[in-house]
Amino acid sequence: MKIGIHKNPGSYGDSWIQYCEENDIPYKLVNCYDSDIVTQLNDCNGLMWHWNQNDYKAALFARQLTLSLEKKGVKVFPDVGTGWHHNDKVGQKYLLESVNAPLVKSYVFYSKKEALAWLHTTTFPKVFKLRGGASSVNVRLVTTKQQGKVLINKAFGKGFLHINRFYRFKDRVRLFKLEKDKKNARGILSGLVRIFFPTEVEKFSHREKGYIYFQDFIPGNKFDTRLVVIGNRCFGLIRYCRDGDFRASGSNVKDYDPKLLDKKCVKIAFDVTKKLNAQSLAFDFIWDSDCPKIVEISYCFGLQEANSTNCVGYWDADLNWFTPVNPTYFMIEDFIKKLK
Ligand SMILES: Nc1ncnc2c1ncn2[C@@H]1O[C@H](COP(=O)(O)OP(=O)(O)O)[C@@H](O)[C@H]1O
Ligand SMILES: [Mg+2]
Known part of the structure; x- marks a missing residue:
């Protein structure tokens, strides 16, 4: 038995490596971004790779690599069933509906016409979400039909930036007020800079468009x-x-x-x-x-x-x-x- 671990400081990989060291588990460090990753794993029967929503490169191929390795007989963490829906709320909608899980009632449309037709018959508020994102940055309350219309026009027009930069900045200010430490001060500064200079992730991410996703708003949750x-x-x-x-x-x-x-x-x-x-x-x-x-x-x-x-x-x-x-x-x- 030998595990390939993708090394990326700050990721779960750090403690997986530590675990192998502490417990004498055979492992080797691999680089999933290398073109020869499949052959790098020839002497391994497992791969552990912590990829997350901020990794636009992983989003390009992590699912494809995982499925391919499973065909090769290499077990993967996260395996296909665990990871394919990661950072994809639209994918999760179909998945959770399919297994009768209690997902908040969710709606997705792939044409402006259908989205607008639904808007005219639905009730408000609704919650609008992009399919990806974390820390609530891409989640908004829609209280009127007019607000819904603006979002639908944008979804089927120029689309949304991958991350709502203004919301991110506002939230960093809130975090600083909550705890006035160096980390949160740096957060404000970087949030401000990033309004004008997008991060590498943002530069390489596609605009979110061609679909629109809403959920029923469930009130009263503190x-x-x-x-x-x-x-x-x-x-x-x-x-x-x-x-x-x-x-x-x-x-x-x-x-x-x-x-x-x-x-x-x-x-x-x-x-x-x-x-x-x-x-x-x-x-x-x-x-x-x-x-x-x-x-x-x-x-x-x-x-x-x-x-x-x-x-x-x-x-x-x-x-x-x-x-x-x-x-x-x-x-x-x-x-x-x-x-x-
Ligand atoms: N349909 C909803 N009704 C009421 N509150 C919601 C709803 N969806 C999300 N929320 C609230 O918004 C937060 C962010 O939503 P979530 O879908 O988890 O996005 P993120 O990926 O940014 O965490 C949740 O933690 C929850 O408090
Ligand atoms: Mg969440």
Whole structure:
């Protein structure tokens, strides 16, 4: 057994390497961006590569590489079922509908005519989202038909930038007010610079256009529930909404008390992960009266949020409680079991 690990400092790869060192697991460092990555893996039966939504290069080929390696007999983390829908809320809509998961009612249109026809018959508010993005940057409330029309015209006109730069800057100012430290001060500065000078990711990302995606707005949620399932373990936190806003993701106001995590959500998270046969899945839940509803899923998640220091323990599918939580170690432990 030998695992290829893609090295990218700051990614989950750091702790996967550490795990292999600590446990004498044979591994080698590989570079998934090399043209000969398939032959680099000739002496490996597994590949672990943490690619995320900010990686526009990975978005070009990670899914294709993963499927191809699976045909070669190389197991991958994230495997096809775990990773194909990453950062793709439109893909997740079809997927979650197909397995009868409780996704918030969602709508997608691929023509202006159909989108406008729907707009005239629907109720407001609705939530508009781009298919990609994190920390709520591409999520907006639409309170009137007129606002909906403006968005539809843009979606089928010049399209949307990959990231809403003004919203990002405003949110950085909010984070600084929340905690006046050096990191958040740097955040404001870079957010300001990036209004005028796009990042490499933005420069190379396509404009989002040719589709439009909405969800029913579920009112009254003061927080969302972020649960992560890795194998037979579920842990998480709640994230409070920004003041005067319906969006929780990226607010950085969190509570890790497990008593705040409702067992109904835990059960759904386990059920859906099992149906999708996913190695790792993070869920964002909100409440529609007393029914938990999913707003999005993702195979990876911010370790600054769901980590071993803050998440004190996890449940298994029978709701037994265990400690401690170490998400990246859970991933590699499960992966090694499958390889052996
Ligand atoms: N349909 C909805 N109704 C009410 N609140 C929502 C809805 N969808 C998302 N939210 C809120 O907005 C936040 C961001 O939405 P989400 O789809 O998770 O996008 P992101 O990828 O930016 O995290 C969520 O954390 C939740 O608090
Ligand atoms: Mg989210």
